[in-house]
Amino acid sequence: MASLHPHNGTTNTDSKPKPKPEPITESEIRSEFSHHDPTIARINNGSFGCCPATIIAAQNRHQLLFLRQPDHFYFNTLKPSILRTRRLIQTLINADHLDEVSIVDNATTAAAIVLQNITWSFFTSIFNPGDAALILHYAYGAVKKSVQAYITRAGGHVIEVHLPFPVRSSSDIVFEFQKALHMGKANGRKIRLAVIDHITSMPCVIIPVKELVRMCRDEGVDRIFIDGAHAIGNIDIDVKDIGADFYTSNLHKWLFCPPSAAFLYCKMSDELSNLHHPVVSHEYGNGLAMESAWIGTRDYSAQLVLPEVMEFVERFDGGIEGIMKRNHEKVVEMAEMLVEAWVTELGAPPEMCASLAMVGLPVCLGIKSDGDALRLRKHLRECFKVEVPIYYRAPVEGEVGSIITGYARISHQVYNVVEDYYRFRDAVNKLVKDGFTCALLTK
Numbered sequence: 001m002a003s004l005h006p007h008n009g010t011t012n013t014d015s016k017p018k019p020k021p022e023p024i025t026e027s028e029i030r031s032e033f034s035h036h037d038p039t040i041a042r043i044n045n046g047s048f049g050c051c052p053a054t055i056i057a058a059q060n061r062h063q064l065l066f067l068r069q070p071d072h073f074y075f076n077t078l079k080p081s082i083l084r085t086r087r088l089i090q091t092l093i094n095a096d097h098l099d100e101v102s103i104v105d106n107a108t109t110a111a112a113i114v115l116q117n118i119t120w121s122f123f124t125s126i127f128n129p130g131d132a133a134l135i136l137h138y139a140y141g142a143v144k145k146s147v148q149a150y151i152t153r154a155g156g157h158v159i160e161v162h163l164p165f166p167v168r169s170s171s172d173i174v175f176e177f178q179k180a181l182h183m184g185k186a187n188g189r190k191i192r193l194a195v196i197d198h199i200t201s202m203p204c205v206i207i208p209v210k211e212l213v214r215m216c217r218d219e220g221v222d223r224i225f226i227d228g229a230h231a232i233g234n235i236d237i238d239v240k241d242i243g244a245d246f247y248t249s250n251l252h253k254w255l256f257c258p259p260s261a262a263f264l265y266c267k268m269s270d271e272l273s274n275l276h277h278p279v280v281s282h283e284y285g286n287g288l289a290m291e292s293a294w295i296g297t298r299d300y301s302a303q304l305v306l307p308e309v310m311e312f313v314e315r316f317d318g319g320i321e322g323i324m325k326r327n328h329e330k331v332v333e334m335a336e337m338l339v340e341a342w343v344t345e346l347g348a349p350p351e352m353c354a355s356l357a358m359v360g361l362p363v364c365l366g367i368k369s370d371g372d373a374l375r376l377r378k379h380l381r382e383c384f385k386v387e388v389p390i391y392y393r394a395p396v397e398g399e400v401g402s403i404i405t406g407y408a409r410i411s412h413q414v415y416n417v418v419e420d421y422y423r424f425r426d427a428v429n430k431l432v433k434d435g436f437t438c439a440l441l442t443k
C-alpha cells in the first residue's frame with residue numbers, strides 16, 4: 001500500500017511534507033479501544049472490525065456538521081468529502097482512475113451492484129440462459145444468496161468450486177479452481193462471471209487471486225469480481241496487478257472505519273457506464289461513483305473519516321503496512337501456541353493466514369455439526385468470556401482416524417494482548433479436562 005498524505009488523499013510528493021505524527025503508546029492504544037467490553041477476550045476482529053475512539057470522535061464531528069446546517073453540508077461538504085475518501089482509496093489500491101472507485105455501504109451492497117449488472121446482461125441477451133457464474137464453495141453466505149437472487153433468477157447456472165480444507169498450499173486451490181473451470185466449460189457452457197474471495201470468511205484462507213484471475217482470462221471468463229471484504233488493512237491490494245474487473249473491500253473490518261463503509265473498484269471499460277447502484281436517486285445516470293455518493297438522506301459519516309484513519313495509522317511504526325505485518329506475525333505466533341497446547345494443527349500454512357488464522361480444536365470436544373459450532377461459540381462467550389467464531393468441518397468420505405472437525409478462527413488487531421489467547425487456550429483446556437463434549441449443549 002502506498003504512503004499517503006492523510007488530509008487530501010495525495011501522495012506526499014505533491015504537497016508539503018507533514019511533520020511525522022507522535023508515535024502511539026501502549027496506554028494510548030488501550031485508551032483508543034477502552035469502549036470495548038473489558039470483560040471479553042475479543043479475538044474476532046473478522047466479523048465486525050473495530051473503530052478507535054479518535055475515529056469515533058471524527059465521525060461524530062461529521063455527523064454534527066450535517067445536523068448543524070444540513071443544506072450547507074449537502075451542497076458544499078458531502079461531495080468533496082467523499083471525493084477525498086475515493087482519492088485515498090485510489091492510491092491505497094493502486095487504481096488508475098478516480099472514476100474506477102466508488103464508496104458504498106458494505107461488501108454486500110458492492111456484490112448487489114455487480115450482480116445486478118450481470119442480470120441485465122441476461123435480460124438484454126448479451127448472456128444467455130444456462131450461461132454460468134462460478135463461485136467458491138466457501139464464498140460468504142450473503143454473496144452466495146446474492147448470486148442466487150440475481151444470476152439464478154435471471155436464468156444463469158451457478159458452479160461452486162469445492163476447495164480443500166485444511167489447505168496445505170495455494171497450489172491446491174489453483175488446482176481445484178482450474179478443474180472447476182474446465183468442468184464448467186465441458187459441455188460448451190460459457191462462464192460469464194467468476195466471483196472469487198481474496199480472503200475467504202469461513203474457513204479463512206488467503207486465495208491466490210492473481211493466479212485465478214489469469215486462469216479466468218485464459219479461459220475466456222467474461223467478468224471477474226473479487227470479494228475482498230476482509231482485505232484492506234489486512235493484506236496488500238493492488239487492483240492493477242490482480243487484474244479483475246471488480247474488487248470490493250470493507251473499510252470497517254481492518255481499516256478502523258466505523259460501520260459501515262466499503263469501496264467498489266470497477267475497472268475502466270465501456271461497461272462502467274452500465275453499472276448502477278440498486279438504490280436509485282437523483283444521481284442516477286451520473287456514473288456509479290456519483291450514484292453511490294447519494295442514495296437518499298442518511299448518515300454518510302462513516303464514509304468520510306478515512307483521512308483521520310490514515311492519520312491514526314501513521315502513528316504506528318510503519319503505518320498500515322507495519323500494522324498488517326505485526327498482526328500477521330502475532331496471529332501466527334498465537335495460533336502456533338494454541339495448536340501446541342491442544343496438540344492439533346493449523347487449517348492453513350502461515351503464508352495463507354493474513355491477520356486471521358484457523359486453529360484446530362481438540363477432537364474430544366465432539367463438534368459434529370454447524371449447530372454444535374455455534375453452540376460452542378456461545379458457550380465460550382457466556383462461560384469463558386471469549387469471542388471467537390468456530391467452524392465445523394465435516395469429515396470427508398473415506399477419512400478415518402481422529403479427524404479434527406472444529407476450527408476456531410482467531411484474529412489479531414492492534415488492541416489484542418497475549419492474555420486474550422491464553423484465556424482461550426485455558427478455556428478449551430478446562431473443557432477437555434472436564435470431559436465436556438458439544439453433546440452436552442442443548443441450546
Ligand SMILES: Cc1ncc(COP(=O)(O)O)c(C=O)c1O
Nearest residue numbers: 106107108109140201227229250
Ligand atoms: C468474504 C465476505 N464477503 C462479504 C461480507 C459481507 O460484508 P458486509 O456485511 O460488511 O457487507 C463478509 C462479511 O464478513 C465477508 O466475510
